Amino acid sequence: MKKRWYDYLWIVELTYLVLGFFNILFAWLGLLFFFIPLIIAAVWGTKGYCNRYCGRGQIFGLLGGRFGLSRKKDIPRWMKSKWFRYGFLIFFFIMFFQMLWSTYLVFAGVRDLRQAVTLLWTFKLPWHWAYHGTLLHPGVAQFAFGFYSVMLTSTVLGLVTMVLFKPRSWCVYCPMGTMTQLICKARGGRD
Amino acid sequence: MGTGNKRKAAVDTNACVACGCCVKVCPMSAIQVWRGIRAEVDEARCVGCGRCVRECPASVIVLREVQV
Numbered sequence: 001m002k003k004r005w006y007d008y009l010w011i012v013e014l015t016y017l018v019l020g021f022f023n024i025l026f027a028w029l030g031l032l033f034f035f036i037p038l039i040i041a042a043v044w045g046t047k048g049y050c051n052r053y054c055g056r057g058q059i060f061g062l063l064g065g066r067f068g069l070s071r072k073k074d075i076p077r078w079m080k081s082k083w084f085r086y087g088f089l090i091f092f093f094i095m096f097f098q099m100l101w102s103t104y105l106v107f108a109g110v111r112d113l114r115q116a117v118t119l120l121w122t123f124k125l126p127w128h129w130a131y132h133g134t135l136l137h138p139g140v141a142q143f144a145f146g147f148y149s150v151m152l153t154s155t156v157l158g159l160v161t162m163v164l165f166k167p168r169s170w171c172v173y174c175p176m177g178t179m180t181q182l183i184c185k186a187r188g189g190r191d
Numbered sequence: 192m193g194t195g196n197k198r199k200a201a202v203d204t205n206a207c208v209a210c211g212c213c214v215k216v217c218p219m220s221a222i223q224v225w226r227g228i229r230a231e232v233d234e235a236r237c238v239g240c241g242r243c244v245r246e247c248p249a250s251v252i253v254l255r256e257v258q259v
Contacts, residue, residue, distance in 0.1 A: 046224070046226060047211065047224060050209065050210045050211055051209075051224055057212075061212070075248065075249060075250060080208070080249045165248070166247070166248040167248070168210065168212050168248040169248045170248075171208060171210035171212065172210075172248050172249045177208055180227060181227060183227075184209070184226055184227030184228050185227075187226075
C-alpha cells in the first residue's frame with residue numbers, strides 16, 4: 001500500500017523519546033501527543049489521531065510486525081473489557097494529577113526539584129544528566145521529568161503487551177485512545 | 192461452504208476500540224472507522240481475506256459466512 005507522509009510519524013515519536021535522554025525539557029513537546037488527539041476528537045469527532053497519526057502505534061506496529069517481536073496472540077478478554085479500559089484511564093488520570101501536584105509543589109517552593117524519571121509509577125531512575133539548570137523555574141523541569149515518566153512508562157507497557165499479544169495491543173487500553181473514543185461517543189456520532 | 196455463501200469480516204462493535212489498524216491493512220478499503228466510535232465493514236467491498244482479523248489488536252473481528 002502506498003505510504004503517506006503520516007506513515008513516518010514513528011520517527012517523530014522515536015526522536016521524542018531519544019531527546020528526553022539528552023535534555024529533559026524536550027519532554028514538554030509531548031503535550032502535542034496529548035492535545036492533538038483530543039482536539040481532533042473534540043472538533044471533528046473522529047479518532048483521526050489513532051487511525052493515522054499516532055507514532056507510538058506505528059512503532060509498535062513496526063517492531064511487532066515487520067521486526068517480528070510479537071507473539072501475535074489474542075489479548076486476554078479482560079484487557080479489552082470496558083471496566084479495565086475505563087479503570088486504566090481513571091488510574092492514569094490519578095497518576096497524572098499526582099504528577100501535576102508534585103510539579104505544583106516545586107513551583108510553590110515547598111519541595112526541591114527531583115531529577116528522576118519514575119518508571120511504572122514505582123521505579124525511580126536517575127536522570128540527572130538530562131538537566132543542567134536553566135533560567136527557567138525548577139518547576140518547569142519538574143513537569144518535564146514527570147511528563148517524560150508518563151511517556152516512558154506507557155512505552156514500556158506498550159512494548160510488553162506488544163511482545164505478549166498483537167503488535168498494537170497498547171491501542172486497546174491506551175488512555176488517550178479510550179478518552180478520544182469517549183469524546184466521539186459523547187458527541188453522539190454527530191458531524 | 193455452500194454456493195451463494197461468502198466470507199465477510201464482521202466487527203464486534205461493542206468491543207471495538209476504533210484504533211483503525213484494520214483500515215490500514217484492508218486492501219479493498221472495505222473497512223472504515225465510523226466517527227471515532229467503531230469499525231464498520233462495507234460487505235459489498237469485503238472479499239473476506241481476513242487481514243483485518245489478524246491485525247486487530249483487540250481481536251474483535253471475525254470472518255463470518257453470509258448469504259449473498
